[in-house]
Amino acid sequence: MASNGLSGVEKKVAFSLASVFGLRMMGLFMIMPVFALYGQHLEGFSPLWVGIAIGAYGLTQAVLQIPMGMLSDKYGRKPIILAGLVLFAIGSVIAATSDHIYGVVLGRAIQGMGAIAAAVLALAADLTRDEQRTKVMAVIGVCIGFSFALSLLVGPVVTQMVGLTGLFYLTALFAVLGMLIVQFFVPNPVTQAPKGDTVATPSKLKKLLFNPQLFRLDAGIFILHLVLTAVFVALPLDLVDAGLAKEKHWMLYFPAFVGAFFLMVPLIIIGVKRNNSKTMFQLSLLIMMLALATMGVFADSIWVLSIAVLLFFTGFNYLEASLPSLIAKFCPVGEKGSAMGVYSTSQFLGAFCGGMLGGGAYQYLGASGVFFAALALMVIWLILSIGMEQPVLLKSYTLEANIQDKAHAQGMATELSQLSGVAEAIVVLEENVAYLKVDDKFNLSEARAVLGSVN
Structure with a gap:
């Protein structure tokens, strides 16, 4: 019988990946409350370029978010996450060493190229059981919110002490810490969660x-x-x-x-x-x-x-x-x-x-x-x-299915959709999984029986 709580490995996954996410988001957010005030010494400073510098990461993130997730399917989650954090560190150093606002914009854009959100969430899914996955994602979500709040405190205080240059070097240090956490604290996945759930x-x-x-x-x-x-x-x-x-x-x-x-x-x-x-x-x-x-x-x-x-x-x-x-x-x-x-x-x-x-x-x-x-x-x-x-x-479930062929998958989907509490069901032959949306009347053991017994 499955445990109702997170296992030791799942707790480690939740808090280590939440830390990686949080460090990276702090690095992106700390500049927001301070750049317009402390960046006025930069050559080319103007309100328009302040806005571009603050938001530049968003463009490269938007362009690369989906491709980076797909690359993590092909080359593995950890290599893509580590590569993204390296890019984030490089962008931070470029911004820290620039005397011109254009250099800060370039650095922020390179920070955004390390678009690891999809790969991090996919790795979290790979390392957790379906019934516990929502809890792990919730821990990561709370950490993102907390990192934003903390950045409003840390950003002004750090910038007052060490200036914008020191702030950007701190974000580079955050990236290095993130790499160490991924390499030495996050377990290595032995399976991949179904694509429909992740990337x-x-x-x-x-x-x-x-x-x-x-x-x-x-x-x-x-x-x-x-x-x-x-x-x-x-x-x-x-x-x-x-x-x-x-x-x-x-x-x-x-x-x-x-x-x-x-x-x-x-x-x-x-x-x-x-x-x-x-x-x-x-x-x-x-x-x-x-x-x-x-x-x-x-x-x-x-x-x-x-x-x-x-x-x-x-x-x-x-x-x-x-x-x-x-x-x-x-x-x-x-x-x-x-x-x-x-x-x-x-x-x-x-x-x-x-x-x-x-x-x-x-x-x-x-x-x-x-x-x-x-x-x-x-x-x-x-x-x-x-x-x-x-x-x-409704709740969502992703369940492993022992599927023989396309007709077998269709039979499973039909029988699952007829179970009490099932609002929607789809069985994917290529992934050997069944995706369900269910209400409170749903009985998980009935669904598991179908997925193991349909001929």
Whole structure:
């Protein structure tokens, strides 16, 4: 009988890979609250190039995210992850040694070329049992959120002490630490999880792009990270203009992020208990819109800006946490890897476009122009969300199947779909797996019996 908890190996996998993910994300995020303030000595400095430098990683991440995942299928997870971390370290050193903002942009773009997210998640899937995989992914997800919050604290403090050069060298050190963790602490996989669960399949991407429910979510994560990046081009400069010294910005960011986390919890609880996550989703959009409007109107009041930042992170945290789970609920069975590939590409492309929009809008319209442009995009997202369906509370299973031929697979799929609690079933001959979406009436032992007994 399978254990209800994580095994020792699975705990090691969860925390080691979460550490790798967290170190890398901190390296990307620490620059956001400080670059507009501490990069003014660079040749070629301008608000537009500040935005490009902050968001440059997003373009290369968006382009290479899916290919890097596919390469990890061909050449192995660890070699691709290690290669990505090497690229991240190289980009960090280039940015650290540059006296020109163009060099920082180049370094940030090379950092983004180390697009290891798909390979890391695929490795986590390879090393965990299906019934425990969700817990491992949740640990990694929490670590990503924590790394973002910590970057708002560490970024300003480190930059005040050692400058931008020291900050970029620290990100290079994070990459080296990540390589050591992957090499010496992450177990070596002996099997690969089914492709439908992990990396993108090119033939499925077009269909997923035009799935109306997934399109709303992909457009949403694009707008969310566009707005986040754009806001952090303008907000640090705006806070200085409002009277908050740059070395004290962490005293606003970090408490606001932590406070927003606690304010987000009731939204999650209400959404789950009353099964009205769509309403909570739209409420979070409205909270972010209120925050952006407040930033735009009261740009010179530090106390009002502080409240606006708290509201902004409350909405952001809820949306950032809920969007991946909604992708999993709405994606067709057996296509989670491809759906998440499109989602991640949209996310990173949004970060790049946010840097461009934030820098351009600040240069020509000022901070308020950035906040109102971001508000307009949030209005578009709210309109798109009107057609979003209320997600059905289903669980996903990926089960090994002893399949003889195509007819055998079709017979399995038919019998599985007739079991109590099974909403959707697909059996893939090439992968020897069955993908299921089920409700609370589902009996796992019945499904296992089918997968081992159909003739």
